[in-house]
Amino acid sequence: MSFWESIRLRWSVANTMVCVGLDPDLERIRRILLAAGDPAADASAEDALYAFNRRIIDATADLAAVFKPQIAHYAACGEEGLRALKRTITYIHTRRPEVPVILDAKRGDIGSTAERYAQEVFEHFEADAVTVNPYLGGDSLEPFLAWEDRGVFVLCRTSNPSARELQDLPVCTDGRPLYQEVARLAAEQWNSRGNLGLVMGATYPDDLRAVRAIAGDMPFLVPGVGAQGGDVNAAVANGKDSAGTGLLVNSSRGILYASMGADFEAAARNAAQALRDAINAAR
Amino acid sequence: MSFWESIRLRWSVANTMVCVGLDPDLERIRRILLAAGDPAADASAEDALYAFNRRIIDATADLAAVFKPQIAHYAACGEEGLRALKRTITYIHTRRPEVPVILDAKRGDIGSTAERYAQEVFEHFEADAVTVNPYLGGDSLEPFLAWEDRGVFVLCRTSNPSARELQDLPVCTDGRPLYQEVARLAAEQWNSRGNLGLVMGATYPDDLRAVRAIAGDMPFLVPGVGAQGGDVNAAVANGKDSAGTGLLVNSSRGILYASMGADFEAAARNAAQALRDAINAAR
Numbered sequence A, B: 001m002s003f004w005e006s007i008r009l010r011w012s013v014a015n016t017m018v019c020v021g022l023d024p025d026l027e028r029i030r031r032i033l034l035a036a037g038d039p040a041a042d043a044s045a046e047d048a049l050y051a052f053n054r055r056i057i058d059a060t061a062d063l064a065a066v067f068k069p070q071i072a073h074y075a076a077c078g079e080e081g082l083r084a085l086k087r088t089i090t091y092i093h094t095r096r097p098e099v100p101v102i103l104d105a106k107r108g109d110i111g112s113t114a115e116r117y118a119q120e121v122f123e124h125f126e127a128d129a130v131t132v133n134p135y136l137g138g139d140s141l142e143p144f145l146a147w148e149d150r151g152v153f154v155l156c157r158t159s160n161p162s163a164r165e166l167q168d169l170p171v172c173t174d175g176r177p178l179y180q181e182v183a184r185l186a187a188e189q190w191n192s193r194g195n196l197g198l199v200m201g202a203t204y205p206d207d208l209r210a211v212r213a214i215a216g217d218m219p220f221l222v223p224g225v226g227a228q229g230g231d232v233n234a235a236v237a238n239g240k241d242s243a244g245t246g247l248l249v250n251s252s253r254g255i256l257y258a259s260m261g262a263d264f265e266a267a268a269r270n271a272a273q274a275l276r277d278a279i280n281a282a283r
Helices: A003-012 A027-035 A045-063 A078-095 A110-126 A140-145 A163-169 A178-190 A205-215 A230-238 A264-282 B001-010 B027-033 B045-063 B080-094 B111-124 B138-145 B161-167 B178-191 B205-215 B232-239 B263-283
Strands: A018-022 A066-069 A102-107 A129-132 A151-157 A197-201 A221-224 A247-251 B018-022 B066-069 B104-106 B130-132 B150-155 B195-198 B220-222 B245-253
Touching: A003 A151, A018 A264, A027 A045, A045 A066, A045 A078, A045 A110, A045 A264, A066 A078, A066 A247, A078 B080, A078 B205, A102 A110, A102 A151, A110 A129, A110 A140, A129 A178, A140 A151, A140 A178, A151 A163, A151 A178, A151 A264, A163 A178, A163 B178, A178 A197, A178 A205, A178 B161, A197 A205, A205 A221, A205 A230, A221 A230, A230 A247, A230 A264, A247 A264, A247 B205, A264 B245, B001 B150, B018 B045, B018 B263, B027 B045, B027 B080, B045 B066, B045 B263, B066 B080, B066 B245, B104 B111, B104 B150, B111 B130, B130 B138, B150 B161, B150 B178, B150 B205, B161 B178, B161 B232, B178 B195, B195 B205, B205 B220, B205 B232, B220 B232, B232 B245, B232 B263, B245 B263
Parallel strands: A018 A066, A018 A247, A066 A102, A102 A129, A129 A151, A151 A197, A197 A221, A221 A247, B018 B066, B018 B245, B066 B104, B104 B130, B130 B150, B150 B195, B195 B220, B220 B245
Antiparallel strands: none
C-alpha cells in the first residue's frame, strides 16, 4: 500500500489526523524513564531513546495518523542515536504496520546528491515519507518523488518566526509571496506522480487558507501547534481539504513531555487524544 | 585558530583556493581500489570508503585549501558510511591539521532543531564549517553561527539547472532576484559574527559578479566546475574578492575519478594541481 493510501485509511477508518512527532531529548527522556522506574534510564543513548520511543508508540499508535521522527534529534547523538532511529522505525513497521512514518529531514541538494539522500531516507531508514526543502527547485525533489509509493512533503510556509524573511518576499510577476509561488509550483509542476504534499506551519493560520486555495486537495503536514503556539482550530478550519481531511497536525513536545513523571504514557495518550478531538471538532 | 583564519592561511601561505570534494561512490571506489591492488577493495563499506579517502587526502592535501565531504554520500551507506565519514574527518585533523573540513550537509530547520543539527556537524563530526539552507530565515541559521570559530556557508545561487525556479524569482521591492536578496540578507543581517559565507555555483558565472557587488569580501564556496560544466576562469574572474582571493572552488568527481586505474592518486593530484593553477592564473 502506498503512503497516501495508508494515510487516507488513517483519516477515514481511524478517524485521526494527528501526527505524533518523535523528537526525543536525551536528557529529558532519561529523567522521565527514571521517574517511571525503567532501567533504560541508565542504559546507552541508543537503548534509552529506543525504550522511550517504544513506550510512546504503544501509548499513542491508535490515535496517530502517522509518526514523525525528526532526524536531527537522533543525529546529534551520533551513530547510537541513528541506530535508535532505525530501530524505532522498524518497531513501528512491525508492531503498527498501519501507521506510516514520515522522516523529517528537510533534505535539499542537487540531483545526483539528492539520490543519495533518498537512499538514506527510503532504503536505509525505510521511511514511508520525507520532508524536503524547495530552494534548489524541481530537479532536487525529483529523486525523492521517483519513489512513487512514498510521500514527499516540501516546505512551503514554515512555522518559525523568521519564516517571513524569505517566504513572504513578494514575487514580482503578480505580487504573491514566495511561499504561495512554492505552493503553485508544487501543485502545477512538481507533483506529476501525485505523491507530493506541503509543509504548512500552524503558526500562520491565514496562510493555510491562501495555500489551500492554490493547492487544491494536496495534503498538508502542519507543524507548530503546542510548544510553538499555533492554534488548532484556526489551522484546521483554514487548512482542511474539500472532504474535511487533508491534514497531518503534528505535536512533538506537547505529547512526549505531557508529563515528566511515571504517568508519562497516560499523559502522552491524553494529549494525543485531546489533539485528535480538537482537530475533529474543528473539521 | 578559527575556520576563517585557517582558510586565509591556505589562501596566502599555501597559495591555493581548491576545495577537494570527498563524495565517494562506493561502487566506483571499489573498482579503483581493486585496480590499485588495495585489499580494502573487498573490505566493508566503512573500510573501503575510509581507505579511499585517506589515499586521496594524502595525494592532494598540500594542494587543498579545504576538504569538503558531502554527507549524503556516506549516509546512503547507513552507519558504516557515517563511521567512515567521522574517521575521515579525524584523519584530516590529525594528519593535516592545517587543512580545515567543510561538512556539506545543507541543513535547515527551526531554531530548536537547528541546534541539534549544529551538534551533529560540529560536535559529533567535528567539522570546521557547514553548508546551510536559507529558506527558513535567520533564526534557522543562528544556532550554527553561534559556533563562532566555525564557518557557515548559506546557499545563495546553487549550481543545478532548476536553481532558477525559485532563486531567480524577482522580488517586488526592487525587482532583484531572490538569490540576490539572500546575499543582501546574509551580508547585512545574518553575519553579525563574521563567520558566514555564501554558496555560489560556478555554472552561473554572471551571478557571481552580481553577488560579489552585494556581499563585499564575504567568502564564496563555489561548486559546479568539472562534471557540472562550470567555467573556472569566469567563476574566478567574476567571483574573486578585492584581494584576489575569497573563493573555495570545489571539484569532487573531477579529482576523485580523474583515473579509474592504479594511478588514481597521481591523477587526482594532477587534477587538483591543474585546478589550483587554473584558479591562480585567473585571479
